[in-house]
Amino acid sequence: MTKGGMNTKLHAVTDTSGRPIRLFITAGQVSDYTGAAALMNNLPEADWLLADRGYDADWFRETLVDKGTTPCIPGRKSRKKTVKYDKRRYKRRNRIERMFGRLKDWRRVATRYDRSPTVFLAAIALAATVIFWL
Template structure:
């Protein structure tokens, strides 16, 4: 497997504590199967095209789906991000992820929402994220493409870790959001919209650091199954995003 991706032993030690316990028959080699999942997501392959070195493709796919339903990958990301320590500075932004027609084929009515919406760019989902000062995601949220930035912020604000400052673009210019941040002791560095009668000043030099969260989105979208959504179920697609964020930023 010299030319394929394989998690190191050190990386496995960091994520193994969050794996579910096996009952009865021992699981197939975790390191090999998880590495296969990462390889498929990063390269945008069909599951049936996973290299034979990772074992039967059905085993790789079934492990991904089963652990996605259990929220294992979400937990790994959340716990490793939490152990990264309290950041001094936060950044917030959102980006659209195009939904392939195969992802949009799931019926709108069902037990779980699809998290797929329609905008001028067609069918897509929207990834909302809060990053630390180094541009590493600490909170992520998947929504329909038409959800506004500040509505996504409202769903994430309670989970934000304590920090001194928060950087955001004009999409987060809302009085209630500034007040909510102030109540948490966070200074907002957000430009005012052009139609505001009395613009609110912000630190323009500090605001230049916001490119780090844009870079984080770019690195996530380098993974082909993140850049284009092929998963019909929202929980499997979000698990793929959590896997990418964990590998890129936290292990």
């Protein structure tokens, strides 16, 4: 769900085909929980949500379950009690990694050409719109 650039971090939600449907940008040093909280209110209805370890938080998992979404998130290495997740399903998370790769095909996005976070997010949104329809 996240990829960093200079001092910003992009949080993204994709559909099952790996097409970007939600984007949110935070400062690079900010925890993934901040991005998760920001995206939480605007998540589409889904049976499953696949995310990396950075999103492993009990409150996040509980909120997903309350919304009727099953979390598929491996536990952080520092977690005392291990968390069960569907390892076979988790392998499908590569779709979001491929989406980030396609975003980076856009030189303006890959090189973080824009200094302003607002303009940078606009460039990402333009690239994401094209990626969505291709």
